[in-house]
Amino acid sequence: MKYVIIGTGPAAVSAAKTLSKEDSSSEIVMVSAEAKPFYIKPALVEYISGDVPDNALFMENMIKSDNVSVIAGKRVIKVEADKNSILLATGEKIDYNYLVIATGASSQVPSNLEHARQYIDCLSDSADALRIRKKIETSKKAVISGEGYTGIELARGLKKAGLDVTYITKENELLPGFGEEIDNNALFSKMKERGIDILLEEEINDVVSLSADELNVITSGGKEINCNIVVSSDRYEPNVAFLRDSEISVEKGILVSEELRSSVSNIFSAGDAAQVYDINRNLNRINFGWNSASAQGELCAKNILGEGSVYIADEDKYFRQLIGKKIMERW
DSSP: OEEEEEOOSHHHHHHHHHHHHHOTTSEEEEEESSSSOOBOGGGHHHHHHTSSOHHHHBOSOSOOOTTEEEEESOOEEEEEGGGTEEEETTSOEEEOSEEEEOOOEEEEOOGGGGGGGGGOEEOSSHHHHHHHHHHHTTOSEEEEEESSHHHHHHHHHHHHTTOEEEEEESSSSSSTTOGGGSOHHHHHHHHHHTTOEEEETOOEEEEEEEETTEEEEEETTSOEEEESEEEEESEEEESOGGGTTSSSOBSSSEEEOTTOBOSSTTEEEOGGGEEEEETTTTEEEEOOSHHHHHHHHHHHHHHHTTOOOOOOOOHHHHTGGGSTHHHHHHO
8 A cells, every 4th residue: 555645744643653553564755845845833032032943943754664754845836646656856656556745834915915925934834934044144123923822932032133123014913813712912012122112003014125135114003124034924825725726625625525535536635735624513614723734634644544533623632722811921
């Protein structure tokens, strides 16, 4: 049996480990567009801040198994479901019996700023972190546009790296929608105590280049902020563009059942790329986060092997543990 896994993040690694353990005679191939595919994504902010060195972020291989091989630095551009094969950008084709798509999600710039995309950084992977960390060496001021956990973490990391930081959000509080679970006033105070400027209920309207290393950010409130780095963390979108013309049903993410099976019977998806059917809410939704991705990866592997388990979304277990007291403790 040959299993192909697109991705090397937590969902992909969990699926590969489970398949390798439960079906030791099989062949498992992992494919990643990243040249250095194995690292801890939640540590990228600590890497940017300088707290985590290269040798602690990157790992040679997260899976020690003879039946697992890794193809790194090669992007999958097409899934040919009718032929049970994937096509790489290099022209290579890889056949499979079962396919797991665990391509994750990427941060996107707001649509109104697409014209200024070359001036705006995002934090989606290690390459983004490397670019931001390099820019820090010659920068004094950063502006972050965000609306949640990632943006707040970026503000902390860039401030710790020694930059002046302005955090801009269109929301009227830092982490909306969590009620008593997060004390927004306390978080606001902690960020202000660290010297971070916060602009609530504002957006970035434009980013203009003033020189080779200086930018001017213009906000919806009419403010102008000179800076060297602009980072957007406004929204994350599943990495599924390469599937738009395939036989696999895709909305925002890959539509999968509660067993994580796609519209094609031998193709499964897990992690941030999967739009999972929620049996409690009777709809398909994406469950962003490292822990939920890892749990889904293991479950989809077990279902490929015939277990028939159902994924039950649990925000308290998989996502909300990232916030509340834990995010406050990091400040």
